[in-house]
Amino acid sequence: MTTDYRKPELVCPAGNLPALKAAVDAGGDTVYLGFRNASNARNFEGLNFSREEVEEGIQYAHDRNARVFVAVNTSPGPRNISPWTSSIDIASELGADAVIISDIALLAYAKENHPNLRRHLSVQASAGNYEALEFYAREFGIQRAVLPRILTLDAIREICSKSSLEIEIFASGGLCVMAEGRCWLSSYITGDSPNMNGVCSPAHAVRFEQENGTLDVKLDGMLINKFAPDEAAAYPTLCKGRFEAGGKTGHVMEAPYSLNTLEVLPEIFAAGVHGLKIEGRQRSKHYVRSVVSTWREAVDVCASDPHGYVAKKEWMASLNATSEGGAHTTGAYEDDWR
Amino acid sequence: MNHSEPLPAMKIAVGPLLFGWPEAKIQDFYLSLTEESDADIFYLGEVVCSKRTISGIKWQLKLASQLQESGREVVLSTLAMPTTEGELQFIRDLTAAAGEMNLAIEANDMASVAVASQLGVKFVAGPHLNVYSHGMLEQMCRHGAKRVVLPLEIPAKDIPDVIGQSDIEVEYFAHGHLPLTFSARCYTARSHGLSKQECRHVCFLNPDGIEMHTLDDHDFATINGTQIMSHRPFTAINYLAELAGFGVRTLRISPQASGMSETLRHFRAAADGAVSAEEALQGVAGGRNISETFCNGYYHGRQGRVWVET
Structure with a gap:
């Protein structure tokens, strides 16, 4: 039996316009970002985009055949939902390629008001099985889901084979060891x-x-x-x-390691995922440029020869040098971590 | 708070047992509560780890029908983080059985919502489904929810806005160790030097979990398999009148190994207005220093771990 290998798209982080440009210039296929308010899960001081910056970022990316996804992936509280809905409206108006959403009330809003805007399910929805994913697909017309970082590669392969959706997984960067969206x-x-x-x-x-x-x-x-x-x-x-x-x-829960899946890239290709997500919207443009360059080269090498692919030492060293804990893990993707 | 004013009728629910216990102990626990308490609702079923469901669903259904015979409402709780085909099948089997027994399930993952909605089985939207807004509440109702358990961190004053004009029954996590998070990793196995694969069911050795504290010896959390809970039990026993005013109609008491029937008794007395809020609080504290024993920060929109005096 021959294995089919899918070359996934590199989905890269941007906390500001210079980081977005760095990600595109370094070969990122897609950049994801959020507005400067509580509507996204990286609501850090000095980070994120104004409407004008999103507009300029989308222009910059589209001119270079790259795409932009807008994350609206926190839960609105009970009172003022407008920062969330207006983020979706503006993303649609400015021609974003997709919105990344976790809350189903917002998914319903986006589906009703912007039916032609692609809807991706955020990792914050913690959907880690195909039954949940098909529910989101059926009810809210999502086209892609970002999986929580709690699954093994076997489980990811099974989801890819049973789900009608495009699947995106985290490949690199900070590692949430808990189920995102279910952590208080x-x-x-x-x-x-x-x-x-x-x-x-x-x-x-x-x-x-x-x-x-x-x-x-x-x-x-x-x-x-x-x-x-x-x-x-x-x-x-x-x-x-x-x-x-x-x-x-x-470190009772987890050591301060970063996620790095370079060594299992052929297995990820074989699983059939559509997107590889690089974490780090809170990091600098230098970090983004360095990490995206490394991943661009690794994905291209793996795509040209998945059987002969070996993660190069300099790639590993480069990612370790910029990672927050200075060390890495493949996390839940491999059984022995659990 | 004036305890002489009658409160709207409040139901008392025994939440799903979150700790890993052997089946015989689970059975004794629930059956004794049918005699020692007048709890209105029993949630029954494994939420945290499928490895604890070693003998399938049959014994659970038998226990469910015994609890039903005692005249209580029984809800079959489902796994919070199903990821394997076996776990999904467990949810499908349990939901189908619930339908046959005319019971609802507690959905703790969207997979359970999907299965219940397909099979036409009513469900309770569990606390991990993140019903933070009225829009989310409406979505749950649209898919067949009969009751909604609010997320633990939601400030109590926000509850009326979440409910809005809806007449769905709202349940509030009112007492017990807060189930704060889930991971793929089993921390109980890890603390015994084992992996999740080879766990030997060590959680059965720790009926109240394993305490985790800070390096300077302050209380922090309780390890319960793949789940991390608050070390301090949360309690809102002294806010039942306010909760009733906010529209809460069911109070969840989360099981623990000891003192359960006493806690249920104090809640019933407080909900019925038979004792004052302060007396009820002293009752569940049982002589312990309240501010060093419990937390209630989430009730006030604060850090979950703190105790805020009224």
Whole structure:
């Protein structure tokens, strides 16, 4: 039996216009971005796009045969839904190639008001099986779904074969170890959550304190990590902190590794996914340029010879050098991680 | 809060058992509550990990019919993160059986909503379906929800806006360790030096989960397999009049290994206005320092872990 290999599209992050241009220039097929409000899951200070910037970004991308997806992937609260619906309206008006949505009330809104705008299901919807995906397809006419980072490659292959949808998976960057959209750890500690506020472990709650030569990291006053003087400290995401459980101290939930799937790229091609997503809208244009360049080369090499493909050492080194924890994992994609 | 004013009738629900227990213990737990409590609703079924459902659905259906015979409403709860064909089939079988027994399921994933809606089985939209807005609530009703459990982090004052003009029954997570998140990784197995594949059902050794605390020894979380819960139980027992005013008609008490029937008794007394809010709160605390025992930050739109004095 011969295996079919699908060459997936590279879906690249942009937190601002310079990052969008860097992603397109470095060979990204598609850029995803969000408006500067709580309507997207990377609602960080100094990040994201105004209407004018989205317009310019879409022009820049379309002139170079690249696409732009607009993320509207948090849940509106009960009162003022207009930042969410107007984000969808503007995305449609400016000619975005798709909107990425998690909330079904917003999916229904987009379907009714902008039937010709492609609707993608956000990872924030936590749809990790084909039964859920077909429901979203049937009821809300979605064309693509981004899978949560809790599935093995076998499970992804099965979803690709049984689902009528295009499937997009996370390939690189920060690793959510929890089911996105079903995690309230951040609001439990800080009051702000990805679902309601578009943030996890927000910067305003982070404090670094020197304590007898060690660096204490506090999130809203709660100690979530301690670093030795010679130890590199990554951004203090709650689930990657050090805690004590069952008499053992350490990274109880996950070490501060980044996701890197370069080594399993032929399996990803064989699974039949349509999109490879690179995380990192909060990162700089230099990071985006470097990571997208590496991935562009790797995807092209794999597409030309999937059997002979080996992840090059310099690609791995380049991704490790820019990753937040300085080390990588294939996460849930491989069974032994679980 | 004046406890002499009659509250609208509130139903008390025993939520699905979230911890991993052997079947005999689960059976004893639920059956004893039919004798020791007058809870109106029993949710029954595995939500967290399919590896705990070792002997299929038959024994669960038998227990469900025993609970039904005691005159209570029974709801069959389903898995929160199904990813394999086996897990989907488990949901289909359970939903079909629920239909035959004229029971509803609790949908904790859109897969369960899909299956229930296809089979014409009523469902309760569980707390992980993220009903944060009236639009979401309407979508759930449109697909056959008979009741909606609100997301845990929603501020109580927002509840009336979520309900709007809808007459659907709204349930509020009113007491217990908060189920904060799910992962593909089993943290109980990990803390025993095992993988999820080779877990040997070690969660059966930890009926109340495993405590996780900070490096300076402050309480934080409870490990429950692939789920992380709050270490502190949440309680809203002292806000039942306000919750009733906001439109909540059902109160969920999440099971734990000890003190369940006492907690249910305190909730019933408070819901009936037989004791004051303060007396009820002292009752569930059982002599423990309230602000060091419970959390209620989510009720007030604050950090979930804090205790806010009235």
